[in-house]
Amino acid sequence: METVTKKNISKYIRLSKLRIVELLLITTVPSMIVSIYGFPPLELIVFTLLGGTLLAVSANVLNQIFEIETDRLMERTANRPLVTGEINKKSAYVYSISLGFVGFLVLYTQTTELAAFIALSANIFYSFIYTLVLKPRTNQNIVIGGAAGAAPVLIGWSATGTNLDTGSWLLFLLVFLWTPAHFWALSIDMLNDYKDANFPMLPTQESYKRTSIFIGIYSCATVLTSLLLAPILQLGMVYLMLSLIFGLYLMYKSYQLYRKQIKAISYFVFSNTYLAVIFLSMVADIFITLSSI
Numbered sequence: 001m002e003t004v005t006k007k008n009i010s011k012y013i014r015l016s017k018l019r020i021v022e023l024l025l026i027t028t029v030p031s032m033i034v035s036i037y038g039f040p041p042l043e044l045i046v047f048t049l050l051g052g053t054l055l056a057v058s059a060n061v062l063n064q065i066f067e068i069e070t071d072r073l074m075e076r077t078a079n080r081p082l083v084t085g086e087i088n089k090k091s092a093y094v095y096s097i098s099l100g101f102v103g104f105l106v107l108y109t110q111t112t113e114l115a116a117f118i119a120l121s122a123n124i125f126y127s128f129i130y131t132l133v134l135k136p137r138t139n140q141n142i143v144i145g146g147a148a149g150a151a152p153v154l155i156g157w158s159a160t161g162t163n164l165d166t167g168s169w170l171l172f173l174l175v176f177l178w179t180p181a182h183f184w185a186l187s188i189d190m191l192n193d194y195k196d197a198n199f200p201m202l203p204t205q206e207s208y209k210r211t212s213i214f215i216g217i218y219s220c221a222t223v224l225t226s227l228l229l230a231p232i233l234q235l236g237m238v239y240l241m242l243s244l245i246f247g248l249y250l251m252y253k254s255y256q257l258y259r260k261q262i263k264a265i266s267y268f269v270f271s272n273t274y275l276a277v278i279f280l281s282m283v284a285d286i287f288i289t290l291s292s293i
Contacts, residue, residue, distance in 0.1 A: 011081045011086050011087055012081075012087070012095060014080070014081055015060075015061055015064065015080070015081045015082065015087055015092065015095070016057045016060060016061065017057070017060040017064075018057070020056070020060060021053050021056050021057065021060075023149060023152065023175075023275075024049070024052050024053060024056050024152040025049065026275060026276050026279055027150075027152045027153050027156065027171075027175060027275075027279055028048060028049060028052055028152045028153070028155060028156035028159075029045060029048075029049070029156060029283075030156070030279040030280065030282050030283050031152070031153045031154075031155075031156030031157045031168070031171055031279075032044070032045060032048065032156040032157065032159060032160050033282070033283050033286060034157075034167070034171070034233055034282050034283075034286065035156070035157040035158075035160045035162040035167075035168065036160050036162060037234075037286055037290075038286070038290065039287075040159075040160050043110075044110075044111065044159065044160065047106055047107070047110035047111055048107070048110075048111050048115065048155065048156060048159040050103070050106055051103045051104070051105075051106035051107035051110070051111065051115075051116070051119065052103070052107070052119055052152060052155050052156075053103070054099045054100065054102055054103025054106065055099070055100055055103035055104060055107075055119045055120065055122070055123045056103075056122075056123070056152075057096075057099050057103075058096045058097070058099040058100030058103060058123055058127075059096075059100075059122070059123045059126045059127045059148070061092055061095055061096035061099070062096050062123075062127040062128075062131070063126065063127060063131045064080055064082050064092070065082060065089055065092050065093065065096070066127070066131050066132055067131065068082050068083055068089070070197040070198075070199065071083045071197075073193075073196045073197040073198075074190075074193035074194070074196055074197050075192075075193055075196075076190060076193055077193075100120075100123055103119065104116050104119065104120050107119055107155075107159070111158075111159040112158055112159055112160075112161055114158040114164075115154075115155050115156075115158040115159040118151055118154050118155050118158060119151065119155050121151070122147075122148045122151035122152075122155075123148075125145075125147060125148045125151075126145065126148035126149075129145075130144070130145035130148060135199060136199065136200070137200065138200060139200045139201060139202045139204070139205045139206070140202075141200070141201070142179060142180050142183045142184070142201075142202075143180050146175070146176050146177075146179035146180055146183075147176060149175060149176075149179050150172045150173075150174075150175035150176040150179065151172075152175075153168065153171040153172045153174075153175055154168060154172055157171070166232055167229070167232050167233045170225060170228060170229050170232055170233075171229065173225050174222060174225045174226055174229065174278070175275070177218055177221045177222045177225055178218075178222045178271065178274075178275055180214070180215075180218050181214070181215040181216075181218040181219050181222070181254065181267075181271065182268060182271040182272070182275075184201075184202050184203060184211055184214065184215050185215060185257070185264040185265070185267040185268040185271065186264070186265070186268045187201040187202065187203045187204070187211075188203045188208065188211060188212075188264035189263070189264045189265045189268065191203050191204065202214065208260075209258070212254070212257045212258040213258065215254050215257060215258075215267065216251070216254040216255065216257075216258055219250050219251050219253075219254040220251055220254075222247075222250070223243075223247035223248070223250060223251055226243045226247055226278055227240070227243060227244065227247065229243075229282075230243070233282070235282060235285045235286070236285050236288070236289055237285075238281060238284055238285040238288055239281045239282055239284075239285035242277060242278075242281040243278055243281060246273075246274050246277050246278065247274075249270070249274075250270065250271065250274045253266065253267045253270050253271075254267060
């Protein structure tokens with residue numbers, strides 16, 4: 001590894017792509033709360049987030065190692081540390097494997113074995129199956145690859161020692177269905193980049209109209225799943241009203257996208273807000289219910 005300096009730390013922070021880990025934070029803690037219908041011990045939350053983040057960053061780094069050549073071809077990725085040579089591949093491998101190992105140990109020893117192995121499986125799936133097999137070969141890559149992005153729900157749920165049941169898998173399904181539409185909107189916005197790198201993303205192989213139709217279908221499926229969660233997870237009116245209001249607006253945004261009344265990035269940004277509101281409203285609903293007992 002390179003000498004530890006402020007400059008090197010900055011490079012490794014950029015390599016880590018920590019913004020992608022935001023999805024982990026948004027979905028993991030609410031899943032922990034929902035699984036036990038209460039607030040878990042603070043140290044358990046910290047260890048779950050720490051272990052999950054380390055494994056997620058490990059996967060992010062492996063993804064960049066495997067895609068150095070294609071990253072050179074895309075404007076938005078051309079300045080990544082591995083592409084510019086600021087960090088060499090050997091150092092990146094050591095960094096990734098070290099973080100993954102520590103992350104697994106943290107989850108295994110401080111949470112549950114199941115949470116640790118789910119997180120490790122998501123790391124392997126994203127790094128190898130999605131990055132090396134699916135992404136360069138099929139325009140449905142993100143549909144299947146979305147399983148890795150939905151894994152934090154199961155990690156959080158199982159970290160509390162709660163068995164995976166119908167509710168946990170419905171939460172998984174919610175994120176799984178949300179992911180393709182979210183990512184396809186970004187792909188429309190970055191269409192030229194993906195064409196330059198020759199990635200078979202849906203917008204590069206299908207028309208704008210067909211892509212926006214698929215975004216609409218997945219948006220509707222996401223909203224229906226969110227509504228189904230209310231009776232399954234025994235959530236009340238706070239969750240139901242917020243999921244309905246924001247769900248209807250998500251579907252409206254997909255219709256606007258289809259009609260070319262908004263830019264794709266507008267849908268992308270709102271879909272982030274939508275997912276955060278859905279999970280936070282679960283937490284709010286549970287605490288309102290508990291406080292009234």
